[in-house]
Amino acid sequence: MIPVHGLHLRAVLIQALRTFFIDRGYLEVDTPLRIPAPAPEAHIEPLASEGWFLQTSPELCMKRLLAAGLPKIFQLCKCFRKGERGDRHLPEFTMLEWYAAGSDYRDLMADCEALLRDLASAMGKEGVLEWQGCRIDLGPEWERITVAEAFQRYAPCTVEEALSRDRFDEMLVEYVEPHLGMATPTFLCDYPATLGALARLSPTDPAVAERFELYVAGLELANGFSELVDPVEQRARFLAEQESIRLQGRDPGPMPERFLDALETMPPAAGIALGVDRLVMLFAGAGKIDQVVAFTPEGFL
Numbered sequence: 001m002i003p004v005h006g007l008h009l010r011a012v013l014i015q016a017l018r019t020f021f022i023d024r025g026y027l028e029v030d031t032p033l034r035i036p037a038p039a040p041e042a043h044i045e046p047l048a049s050e051g052w053f054l055q056t057s058p059e060l061c062m063k064r065l066l067a068a069g070l071p072k073i074f075q076l077c078k079c080f081r082k083g084e085r086g087d088r089h090l091p092e093f094t095m096l097e098w099y100a101a102g103s104d105y106r107d108l109m110a111d112c113e114a115l116l117r118d119l120a121s122a123m124g125k126e127g128v129l130e131w132q133g134c135r136i137d138l139g140p141e142w143e144r145i146t147v148a149e150a151f152q153r154y155a156p157c158t159v160e161e162a163l164s165r166d167r168f169d170e171m172l173v174e175y176v177e178p179h180l181g182m183a184t185p186t187f188l189c190d191y192p193a194t195l196g197a198l199a200r201l202s203p204t205d206p207a208v209a210e211r212f213e214l215y216v217a218g219l220e221l222a223n224g225f226s227e228l229v230d231p232v233e234q235r236a237r238f239l240a241e242q243e244s245i246r247l248q249g250r251d252p253g254p255m256p257e258r259f260l261d262a263l264e265t266m267p268p269a270a271g272i273a274l275g276v277d278r279l280v281m282l283f284a285g286a287g288k289i290d291q292v293v294a295f296t297p298e299g300f301l
Contacts, residue, residue, distance in 0.1 A: 012122075016119050026074045035060070036254065039198065040242045055080065066266055071102070078095075109187050111272070123283050134218075138184070145187070147188060177220065212224055219281070222274040
């Protein structure tokens with residue numbers, strides 16, 4: 001169990017998160033944890049719940065609220081992913097997601113910069129984070145590097161070779177991530193199109209998706225993108241993901257039809273998911289996610 005002082009730090013940080021978004025005109029929303037059909041994603045396995053599923057993300061429901069006319073929304077909630085357990089992973093974890101109509105992934109990067117600086121000030125960090133021996137400057141010049149550039153710089157193969165050999169995730173974790181966000185936070189941008197299942201493709205380079213991940217001291221903190229709002233293209237991508245899931249020997253589950261229907265009226269937008277437990281790790285100086293949650297799965301045994 002997390003020490004009592006750690007619970008206080010976590011509570012203060014979460015309150016500061018809420019204040020940041022409320023002060024900027026975002027509406028806090030609350031969507032169901034148990035849903036009939038999550039987004040089919042080959043690399044994420046949902047937990048079944050009496051024929052439905054525990055959400056892996058509130059993304060689909062929140063986008064339906066955008067389609068219904070809410071322009072700026074955020075949510076702090078529990079999410080669930082089967083088989084995820086390690087020093088930086090829990091099968092039940094806390095997620096922050098926010099979405100804004102009329103925005104793109106560049107706006108989300110600016111949001112992340114403002115958010116971390118604001119939190120650092122609220123937590124008495126004065127624009128600097130120190131974690132696992134690294135001193136990370138939250139000043140004005142955050143690194144932005146494309147996935148292709150990062151592989152060229154740090155990996156033993158190109159991103160195209162990693163994809164063709166089905167070793168992208170392995171190469172990213174082993175060779176690229178340890179170099180990201182070591183002096184300043186790093187935005188790893190412009191993922192290959194095949195790795196942006198719900199992201200809009202770049203209008204200038206359709207080989208990449210307008211997607212980024214935020215890293216601080218080698219720790220992946222957030223995943224954001226300009227949203228795909230074409231229901232025909234989204235259905236085609238979901239069908240491809242379902243086939244990948246079948247090839248893994250799993251049941252892909254039903255298609256999220258209500259979400260696809262909502263895309264017909266969803267405005268251009270951008271959205272992002274940020275791991276709250278990992279954020280607390282940074283501010284608490286904790287090396288393991290177990291140190292920043294009140295109970296681990298093993299804590300109930």
